Structures are given as structure tokens and as C-alpha cells.
Amino acid sequence: MSTVNHQFRLAARPVGTVKASDWNFTEETLRDPAEGEVLIKILQISLDPAMRGWMNESKASYIPPVGLGDVMRALAVGRVIASNNPKFAVGDHVNGLLGVQEYAYSNGQSLTKIDPKLAPLSVYLSSLGMPGLTGYFGLLEVGQPQAGDTVVVSGAAGAVGTVVGQIAKIKGARVVGIAGGADKCRYLTEELGFDAAIDYKSDNVKAALLQHCPDGINVYFDNVGGDILDAALAQLAHGARVVICGAISQYNNTTPIKGPANYLNLMVKRATMKGVMVSDFYPRAAEAGMVMAGWIASGKLKTREDIVEGFNKFPETFQMLFTGENNGKLILKIAEA
Amino acid sequence: MSTVNHQFRLAARPVGTVKASDWNFTEETLRDPAEGEVLIKILQISLDPAMRGWMNESKASYIPPVGLGDVMRALAVGRVIASNNPKFAVGDHVNGLLGVQEYAYSNGQSLTKIDPKLAPLSVYLSSLGMPGLTGYFGLLEVGQPQAGDTVVVSGAAGAVGTVVGQIAKIKGARVVGIAGGADKCRYLTEELGFDAAIDYKSDNVKAALLQHCPDGINVYFDNVGGDILDAALAQLAHGARVVICGAISQYNNTTPIKGPANYLNLMVKRATMKGVMVSDFYPRAAEAGMVMAGWIASGKLKTREDIVEGFNKFPETFQMLFTGENNGKLILKIAEA
Numbered sequence: 001m002s003t004v005n006h007q008f009r010l011a012a013r014p015v016g017t018v019k020a021s022d023w024n025f026t027e028e029t030l031r032d033p034a035e036g037e038v039l040i041k042i043l044q045i046s047l048d049p050a051m052r053g054w055m056n057e058s059k060a061s062y063i064p065p066v067g068l069g070d071v072m073r074a075l076a077v078g079r080v081i082a083s084n085n086p087k088f089a090v091g092d093h094v095n096g097l098l099g100v101q102e103y104a105y106s107n108g109q110s111l112t113k114i115d116p117k118l119a120p121l122s123v124y125l126s127s128l129g130m131p132g133l134t135g136y137f138g139l140l141e142v143g144q145p146q147a148g149d150t151v152v153v154s155g156a157a158g159a160v161g162t163v164v165g166q167i168a169k170i171k172g173a174r175v176v177g178i179a180g181g182a183d184k185c186r187y188l189t190e191e192l193g194f195d196a197a198i199d200y201k202s203d204n205v206k207a208a209l210l211q212h213c214p215d216g217i218n219v220y221f222d223n224v225g226g227d228i229l230d231a232a233l234a235q236l237a238h239g240a241r242v243v244i245c246g247a248i249s250q251y252n253n254t255t256p257i258k259g260p261a262n263y264l265n266l267m268v269k270r271a272t273m274k275g276v277m278v279s280d281f282y283p284r285a286a287e288a289g290m291v292m293a294g295w296i297a298s299g300k301l302k303t304r305e306d307i308v309e310g311f312n313k314f315p316e317t318f319q320m321l322f323t324g325e326n327n328g329k330l331i332l333k334i335a336e337a
Numbered sequence: 338m339s340t341v342n343h344q345f346r347l348a349a350r351p352v353g354t355v356k357a358s359d360w361n362f363t364e365e366t367l368r369d370p371a372e373g374e375v376l377i378k379i380l381q382i383s384l385d386p387a388m389r390g391w392m393n394e395s396k397a398s399y400i401p402p403v404g405l406g407d408v409m410r411a412l413a414v415g416r417v418i419a420s421n422n423p424k425f426a427v428g429d430h431v432n433g434l435l436g437v438q439e440y441a442y443s444n445g446q447s448l449t450k451i452d453p454k455l456a457p458l459s460v461y462l463s464s465l466g467m468p469g470l471t472g473y474f475g476l477l478e479v480g481q482p483q484a485g486d487t488v489v490v491s492g493a494a495g496a497v498g499t500v501v502g503q504i505a506k507i508k509g510a511r512v513v514g515i516a517g518g519a520d521k522c523r524y525l526t527e528e529l530g531f532d533a534a535i536d537y538k539s540d541n542v543k544a545a546l547l548q549h550c551p552d553g554i555n556v557y558f559d560n561v562g563g564d565i566l567d568a569a570l571a572q573l574a575h576g577a578r579v580v581i582c583g584a585i586s587q588y589n590n591t592t593p594i595k596g597p598a599n600y601l602n603l604m605v606k607r608a609t610m611k612g613v614m615v616s617d618f619y620p621r622a623a624e625a626g627m628v629m630a631g632w633i634a635s636g637k638l639k640t641r642e643d644i645v646e647g648f649n650k651f652p653e654t655f656q657m658l659f660t661g662e663n664n665g666k667l668i669l670k671i672a673e674a
Contacts (some may be wrong), residue, residue, distance in 0.1 A: 061603045230596070242605045259567070259596030267581045267612025268399045275604025 003030050005166050007071045007101035007117035008314050013057055016254040017322065020315050022055070023072075030103055032082060038111070040094060042105045044307070045332040046075040046125040047318050048159070049223075050252040072100040075130055077121045079337065088113070095124050102334060116336065119293070121253055126159050126329035127287055127296060127303040130263055134245060135163030135221075136288045138276035140171075142217040142243045147172030152232055155223030156197065159329035160245060163292075164221045165194050166301050173219070178205060178210045178296055179227060180324040192302055216269075219243065225250045226258050233262035234306070238299040240271040252322055301319040304328030339673065340367050344408045346439040346650050350394050352593040354659070357652050359392070359410075364565045367440055369419060375420040375448070377431060378643060379440045381644070382669040383412040385496075386560075386656050389588040399614055405649075410438040412467055414451065414458045416674065425450070432461050437651055439671060456630070463496050463634060463666035464640040465626055467615055472500030473625045475613035476482040479580045480556040480565075484509030487550050492560030494521035496666035497582060500629075501558045502531050510556070511532060515565060517661040524664070529639055543644055552605075555575065561623050562587045563595050566667040570599035577608040589659055641665030 004027050004041040006157040011024040034037045054066050054073050066073050076098035080088050086109045088094070096111040098104040114124045126132060138160070145151050150324045151168040155161040157179025165188065168175045176196045185197035198208040205228055209217070216237025224228050225247025233242070250257045264275055281288070296302035311334040320326045341364050348361040355583045370376045391403050391410050403410050414433040417425050422445045424433065433448040435441040451461045463469060475497070482488050488505040492498040493514025502525065505512045514525040516584070522534035535545040542565055553574025559566050562584025570579070587594045603610055620626070632638035644661040645654045648671040657663045 005551065055483050149653070192457065195588040225601075247601055257598045257601065259598040259600055261596040262596045263600070263610070264562075264581065264594065264612070266610060267614060270617065272615060273603060275601070277604060277607060277609065280607065293621055 002102070004028065005030050005101055005103040006311060007099070008054060009071050012148040013068070013250075014052075014055055016253045017317070020050070020057070023068075023315055025312070030250050033084040033105060034179045036107050037105050038080050038094075040078040040098060040106060041081045041100050041335060042078040042102055042104055043333070043335045043337065044121055044125060045098075045100055045314070045334060046129065047128070047314075047321060047330040047332055048075065048250060049246055049248045049321050051318070052248075052322070055080060055264050062279070072308050073097060074100045074212045075125060076102065076104070077124050092123065095129065095187065101309060119296070122294070122305040122307060122329070122331050123303055125331055126305050127163055127292055127301060131159035131329060132163050132292055132303075133281055133285055133288055134278040135160045135275060136167060136280065136292060137220060137281040137284070138243050138245050139164045139167050139219070141222055141276050141281070142276045143173050143241050145173045145219045148217065149173045149218035150176065150237070151171075151219040151221065152176045152178065152209065152213065152217045153221040153223070154178040154200075154228050154232070155246070155248060156188055156194070157327065158223060160223055161221075162188075162304065162309045162328065163301070166192055166295075168219070169193050170295065174200060176209070178224075184327065185295075187304075200228060206234060209235045213237075216240065221245060222225055222247070224248050225260075229260050233260055233265045236265055236268055236271045240264070240269055242271060242273040244273060244275040246323045248322065305331050307331045307333050309333045311333055338348065341365065342367050342438055342440040342555070343648060344436070346408050347392060347405055348397065349591075350405070351389075351392055354589045355389070355392070355466060355652070355655065360652055361406075362649075365611075370421040370442060371443050371622050373422050375417050375422050375425045375431075375445060377415040377435060377443060378418045378672060379415040379435050379439055379459055379464060380412050380670070380672045380674065381436075382651070382671060384442055384651075384658060384667040384669055385412065386583055386585045386658050387460075388586075388655070389659070399616070402462050405630070410434060412462060413436045413531065415442070418587070421438055427433075430458065433467065439648060440613065446478045447658075456633070459666070459668050459670075460633070462631055462668055463642050464500055464638060465570065468496035468626050468666060469500050470535060470618055471495045471613060471615040471628055472617065473504060473629060474554070474618040474621070475580050476501045476504050476558060478618070479611050480558055480578050480612045482556045484510050486555035486575070487509045487552065488556040488558065489513045489546065490517040490558040490560070491537075491627050492571070492583070492585060493525055493531070493663065495560060497560055497571065498558075499529060500638070500663065502631075503542040505528055505556070506512045506530050507632065507637055516520050522666065523571055524641075526533070531553055532636045535657045537565060543571060546572045556580065558582060559584070561585050562597075567599045568596055568598050570602045573602055573608045575606055575608075577606055579608060579610040581610060581612040585659065595667040642668050644668045644670050646670045 009024040080092040149175040159178040183263045188194040188197040196212040220232040221243045224244045226249035346361040372546040465477045488510040490501045492515040525531040525534040533549040557569040563586035
């Protein structure tokens with residue numbers, strides 16, 4: 001067993017796009033787990049847009065920022081390699097906020113056992129993990145699509161967007177995805193069964209929404225914010241539900257976030273705008289996991305992970321989220337088993 | 338009886354602040370009412386922020402824009418002076434969209450009889466009229482305040498804001514009003530019983546909201562948009578309801594409306610943003626009118642109108658809405674009886 005642990009720690013609060021100098025690459029000697037602790041070898045690290053928000057000094061967020069000098073917070077899956085906690089045995093696979101590092105200690109709280117025989121480890125970070133739960137509950141509980149509704153999702157080829165669109169199809173909605181690039185759009189319509197896809201890099205999003213949603217948008221699930229949110233607000237149907245899940249177009253801003261100028265259309269269209277915070281639904285994670293595992297098994301819900309290998313590639317891999325280079329859930333694989 | 342009717346017609350679509358040249362002052366000869374029609378002498382005209390929106394060329398609004406050359410649309414109260422409609426007799430007082438003119442013809446549809454012995458005519462344009470219904474249903478149905486909640490209302494000294502704040506007090510909430518100037522703020526706390534008032538012209542609204550709403554805002558009723566909406570969004574309590582009623586700070590913009598940069602706080606605080614359109618509640622107008630008339634009679638709901646006299650003062654009086662010069666519901670009185 002290795003005796004050292006490498007880590008990416010937050011060296012500076014980024015201004016705009018994250019730079020290499022915002023990270024500190026550090027090395028620590030491993031110790032035995034203390035009473036009640038387990039030691040986990042991390043195998044795959046989840047790279048998520050929300051991590052960008054955790055890097056900012058912010059008073060009023062849903063979770064405290066990562067402290068300067070702290071290991072960067074991240075979801076990850078790993079394997080228990082030493083245990084001083086009766087609930088976990090060596091060899092158990094687990095999922096939790098383990099951080100951007102090669103090994104993690106945990107007292108077992110908020111650590112979930114997972115079974116790599118039921119699904120590949122990477123799926124526990126995507127459809128059966130946080131992004132899947134976000135899409136499942138955000139769409140069904142907040143968006144409340146009805147059969148025949150037109151559902152539009154932005155960031156449609158991402159980890160949350162693919163789940164939202166496919167579940168909307170399962171529930172009988174017409175689904176239009178907004179994504180960047182012809183390949184992603186083709187993936188949405190040809191592989192995932194979306195009714196239409198809009199390429200925001202080459203299409204006029206407003207005109208395309210008008211074309212693909214002639215009766216307006218009943219549910220808009222927003223992962224991106226900015227101009228695309230405004231274009232969707234302009235095309236709402238009467239009584240529409242707008243689900244705010246994220247605003248990746250705005251996370252690297254050095255100027256204030258661009259608020260939705262068309263928000264008054266909420267009034268004109270008797271529409272509702274509401275956020276989804278996945279943590280509110282953690283008590284119901286098992287319910288969603290069972291339903292989604294069934295859909296995955298029957299081929300109704302396809303899941304795709306973009307897996308980059310190599311712990312030291314973390315800084316540049318993280319940037320792929322913001323350039324849109326990833327295809328599906330972005331994961332950094334750092335060990336085989 | 339006079340044989341001529343004077344009118345203010347829309348001469349041009351205003352760019353920014355409305356100018357005198359955006360109006361045409363015209364004169365018409367009166368005729369007898371046609372079959373089914375009544376002829377109404379207009380006594381008092383309601384001046385409302387929404388009128389500014391009706392002057393814009395806009396495809397997607399809740400009501401078509403006023404056509405160029407058309408009489409400006411406005412709510413008004415008047416007296417029937419000739420009737421060719423069995424439902425209305427000469428001498429009846431009525432309320433409806435009669436326009437900015439001295440006389441109006443109506444086929445009787447969407448014309449409501451009112452009783453000047455029950456309340457002064459001006460009250461039918463304020464608390465017992467459209468602004469009152471907007472405040473009543475917007476607060477109670479959309480905002481859903483609970484006893485002990487902190488309710489914040491902007492444009493608090495206006496026709497809608499005074500109703501919202503007083504009803505919130507009746508329902509047991511703590512009420513904080515945001516208004517422009519020390520006089521208006523004193524009126525809110527000393528006359529209307531608001532718990533606190535913030536003068537946006539001299540206070541730091543964000544700091545004042547923090548001070549007056551230490552546990553956050555449970556219901557925010559917005560009439561103004563812009564920076565004040567953003568300040569309120571920053572101070573929401575968990576599960577807050579944001580009621581969008583108007584955005585008077587933005588109506589004269591020549592640049593796009595400033596969207597709320599802090600809208601992501603809807604997500605962090607599990608809050609909901611929803612609009613109120615008073616017309617949705619017209620079928621329940623009688624219910625609200627009875628309840629509010631009772632509150633007015635018992636002194637729980639105070640109503641104040643700012644009445645300017647003289648038909649030809651319409652252009653400059655209308656501007657008072659945007660400079661905030663009016664104290665209470667702004668009304669143009671053009672005839673005594």
C-alpha cells in the first residue's frame with residue numbers, strides 16, 4: 001500500500017476562469033484510521049459545475065465555501081482499504097464527498113455503500129448519483145411535466161440534462177434539448193430520443209425555440225442561465241414551470257451575474273420559477289435510485305460518462321466543464337480498483 | 338350637455354420617458370349612443386404604471402398595445418348621461434376601461450355599476466378597484482403570508498403597496514415597506530401601522546433589509562424591479578414567496594430590463610417567484626370587494642388617493658408615477674358629477 005496521499009488544495013479564490021495557480025498540489029503521509037474512521041482509496045472523482053461555486057468566498061450559499069488551503073471538495077467513489085469502523089469492511093465500495101485527493105479518511109457519516117456488480121462505478125457518480133437525483137427530482141417534483149407537455153432543457157447533453165430529457169420522454173412529454181455543437185445535438189436526438197435539439201453555438205436559440213415549441217414551453221429546466229434562460233422565458237406557455245438548477249454560463253463571471261431580463265414574462269404567462277436543491281431529496285434517494293436503475297436496466301435511461309484518466313490532469317479536466325468539451329458526465333479516474 | 342369630447346391619443350411610441358409629443362390632444366363631436374350603447378361622462382381617470390407598458394409595441398404581453406392614433410387606454414369612473422342599453426339608466430355611476438377622454442361610449446360589456454353612496458368614487462379606482470384587487474389576491478393567493486411571517490413590499494406607499502402592507506398586518510405578519518422619501522416612510526409606519534419603512538432614496542436598502550428582516554423575508558411583493566428586487570432576493574428566508582407585480586423602475590428604460598442578478602438565491606433558499614395578473618381574479622372581485630369594504634369601514638384598511646384636477650393636466654400628471662411624486666393612488670379628476 002502507498003504511504004503517501006496527493007491532493008489538490010484551493011490556493012486562491014479564482015477571479016473568472018480558474019487558473020493553474022489557484023491550485024496547490026500537495027503530498028501527505030498516510031496514517032492509520034483513527035477510532036471510528038475508515039481509510040478510502042479513491043478510484044473516480046466526479047467533476048461538477050457546482051464545484052466552481054464552492055471556490056468563491058460567499059456568505060449566503062447552500063454550503064460553506066472551500067477554505068483556502070483545504071482539499072478541494074468533490075464527490076467521489078472509492079474502496080475501503082482500512083477500517084476502524086464496524087459499519088465498513090475492507091473492500092467495501094463507497095460514495096461520498098471525498099475530495100480531490102488519492103485517499104480520504106471518513107467517520108462513515110454521509111458515506112454510502114455501493115455495489116459495483118449492479119452498475120459500473122462511474123454510474124454511481126452520474127445517473128445513480130447526485131446528477132441523476134437532481135434531474136429526477138428537479139424535473140418530477142419541481143417541473144411536474146404532464147403527458148403532452150413541451151419540456152425544454154439546457155445543458156441537455158450534460159450529466160443532469162440527459163437524465164431530465166430522458167425522464168421527460170418516459171413521462172410522455174415532447175422534449176427539446178439545448179446543447180453546444182452538432183455532435184451533442186445528434187446524440188440527443190439519435191441516441192437519447194429527444195424530439196429536437198438546438199445547437200446554441202450555431203443556431204439562433206430564440207428563433208429555434210419558437211420553431212420547436214410553437215405552443216410554448218410548459219417546463220423549462222435551466223442549467224446554464226444567461227441569454228439562453230432569457231430566450232426560454234420569452235417562449236413560456238401559460239402556467240409554465242421554470243426549474244432553476246444551475247447557471248454554468250455565469251459561474252466564471254468577473255462581473256455580476258446576468259439576471260433574466262425577461263423575468264416579467266413569469267407574470268404575463270402566470271408561470272412559476274423555482275429552484276431545485278438536490279440535498280432536499282437525499283432522504284428519497286433510494287426511491288429514485290430504484291426507479292432509475294430499472295429504467296437503466298430496461299434501456300429507457302441511457303447514461304454516458306466522459307472519463308479522463310490521471311490524477312494530475314485534474315486542473316485541465318475541470319476546465320472542460322466550462323468549455324463544454326465533455327460528452328456526458330465528466331469523471332476523473334485516478335485508480336483502477 | 339356638451340357636444341364635444343376631448344381626448345388624449347397615442348401619437349408616438351415613447352422612447353424612454355414619455356414626452357408631451359407622444360400625445361395628441363384631439364376633439365370629436367358627440368353623437369347619440371347607438372343601439373345597445375351608453376354614453377358616459379367621465380369623472381375621474383385612474384393613472385397606473387401599467388399604462389406605460391400598454392404604450393409599447395410588444396408582441397407578447399397580456400393585453401394588446403394601444404394602437405397609434407387610438408385614445409389612450411385607462412380605467413375610469415363616470416356617469417351614464419344617455420343610454421340605449423336596458424341594463425344602464427341615465428344617472429348610473431360606472432367603472433371600466435373608458436380611456437383618457439371626457440366622454441366614452443360603451444356597449445355595456447365589462448362596465449361595472451358602482452354606488453357613490455357606499456364609497457367615494459375615487460376609492461373605486463384604488464382599494465375597491467384594480468389596485469386593491471391586485472394587492473388582495475397577489476398577497477393572499479400568490480404570496481400566502483402566514484401569521485408571524487416577515488412581509489416586505491416595494492412601492493409601499495403606492496396604490497397596490499399600501500393595500501398589500503395593510504392586509505399583511507391584518508393577517509398577522511410583520512411588515513416592512515420600501516418607499517421613496519421620509520414623508521412616505523412616515524406615512525407607512527405612523528398612519529398605516531407598518532413595522533418599519535425603508536427610504537430607498539436615502540437608505541442602503543440591502544443593509545436596511547438585513548436590519549429589519551433578521552430572519553429573512555418570507556414574502557416579498559415587488560412593484561419596482563431593478564436593484565431593490567435584487568436586494569430583496571439577497572435576503573430571502575427559506576421557502577420564501579416572491580410575488581412579481583410590476584417593475585416601475587424599468588418601464589422607461591431605453592436599454593433592456595435589468596433582470597434580477599440574485600435569482601439563483603431562489604434555488605439556495607428554496608424560494609418561488611411567481612407573478613400576479615389581476616385579471617385572473619376578476620371572477621372573484623365581488624368576494625374581495627366585500628371583505629375590503631368591511632376593512633375600510635372598520636378602519637383596518639386606510640385608503641389614500643392623490644387627486645389632481647384638470648383634464649389637460651394628463652401628460653404631466655402621468656409622469657408623477659415615475660418620479661414618485663404621487664402620495665397614494667394617482668387619479669385625474671376631470672369633472673365634478
